[in-house]
Amino acid sequence: MSSELRLRVSEAADLTPAVRRFVLRDPDGGALPAYEPGAHVVVTVPAGHKRGYSLVEPGGARPREYVVCVRRDDAGRGGSASMHRDVTMGTELVVSAPANGFPLEPSPRYLFIAGGIGITPIRAMVRRLRAGGRTGVRLLYLTRSAAETPFLDEFGGPEDTVHHSDGHGPLDLWPHLAVPDDDVRVYCCGPAPLMRAVRTLTAHWRASRIHMEEFRAAGTGMSLPFTAVWAPDGRRVPVPAHLSLLAALRRAGVRVDSSCEAGVCGTCRLRVLDGEVDHRDAVSTEKERLGSMVACVSRAGSPEIVVGPYENEEPV
Numbered sequence: 001m002s003s004e005l006r007l008r009v010s011e012a013a014d015l016t017p018a019v020r021r022f023v024l025r026d027p028d029g030g031a032l033p034a035y036e037p038g039a040h041v042v043v044t045v046p047a048g049h050k051r052g053y054s055l056v057e058p059g060g061a062r063p064r065e066y067v068v069c070v071r072r073d074d075a076g077r078g079g080s081a082s083m084h085r086d087v088t089m090g091t092e093l094v095v096s097a098p099a100n101g102f103p104l105e106p107s108p109r110y111l112f113i114a115g116g117i118g119i120t121p122i123r124a125m126v127r128r129l130r131a132g133g134r135t136g137v138r139l140l141y142l143t144r145s146a147a148e149t150p151f152l153d154e155f156g157g158p159e160d161t162v163h164h165s166d167g168h169g170p171l172d173l174w175p176h177l178a179v180p181d182d183d184v185r186v187y188c189c190g191p192a193p194l195m196r197a198v199r200t201l202t203a204h205w206r207a208s209r210i211h212m213e214e215f216r217a218a219g220t221g222m223s224l225p226f227t228a229v230w231a232p233d234g235r236r237v238p239v240p241a242h243l244s245l246l247a248a249l250r251r252a253g254v255r256v257d258s259s260c261e262a263g264v265c266g267t268c269r270l271r272v273l274d275g276e277v278d279h280r281d282a283v284s285t286e287k288e289r290l291g292s293m294v295a296c297v298s299r300a301g302s303p304e305i306v307v308g309p310y311e312n313e314e315p316v
């Protein structure tokens with residue numbers, strides 16, 4: 001797990017009726033751990049949940065602040081509501097050091113596709129790339145309406161398409177993706193249906209050219225059923241395609257702690273004793289991936305997997 005910082009909120013302001021921007025700084029004014037575009041931090045919100053938020057600025061070696069934007073989700077599990085309700089200027093929050101499961105790779109050209117609040121990591125990338133006046137950085141930014149579009153005034157350039165579905169319907173992505181191009185990297189972040197659509201429409205592209213912020217689509221699409229064996233008592237737990245390992249174990253009466261349920265905090269980590277793992281999280285180190293998995297998003301890569309408790313951040 002990443003080390004934790006205690007940061008103070010120095011700015012909190014609405015960007016849209018549902019999206020609030022928070023600036024987090026070291027209370028003593030010190031520099032913060034480095035990060036690059038695509039990175040996220042895990043914030044322990046006042047209500048106690050851990051939530052992963054992408055950093056919206058391009059970052060660098062010694063950033064003075066972390067900036068996150070949080071969309072209030074009234075149908076969610078309370079993390080975003082707590083950020084909106086309980087966090088004001090001066091609030092201190094426990095924040096992880098940045099991790100990056102969605103890094104910006106070199107490429108002659110780029111096509112960025114952002115849906116709604118998915119603009120947050122994409123904005124950091126686009127700003128980094130365009131800082132030197134570079135072209136060949138196309139952006140498709142899809143939102144419901146102008147009023148619900150954070151950073152709208154930043155994306156009016158010749159390589160930007162900002163599309164509002166209200167009154168216009170969804171944007172047809174096929175003209176942008178029909179012809180695969182090895183000189184283009186496609187980065188997509190947004191709601192699960194958008195991620196699925198882009199994955200489908202780029203099935204004929206070289207896989208290495210397609211980059212999706214996977215943890216936002218956790219638990220959706222392209223999952224196969226498997227069987228989990230709970231090592232302490234040998235219980236066999238079927239995990240259907242539509243259910244996470246975490247949910248399946250709980251249904252079977254196994255207690256597993258969780259917090260973010262989005263693959264960014266590591267609370268639900270289990271020891272893996274046998275079987276292959278399809279890691280889908282954004283929190284595990286390479287070493288951790290050798291002997292453990294996070295149950296909320298990762299799945300078995302083999303028909304059967306044997307798992308057990310993971311304690312003290314070291315396999316027991």
Ligand code: FES
Pocket residue numbers: 257258259260261262263264265266267268269281283294295296297
């Ligand atoms: S609950 Fe946070 S990674 Fe699973």
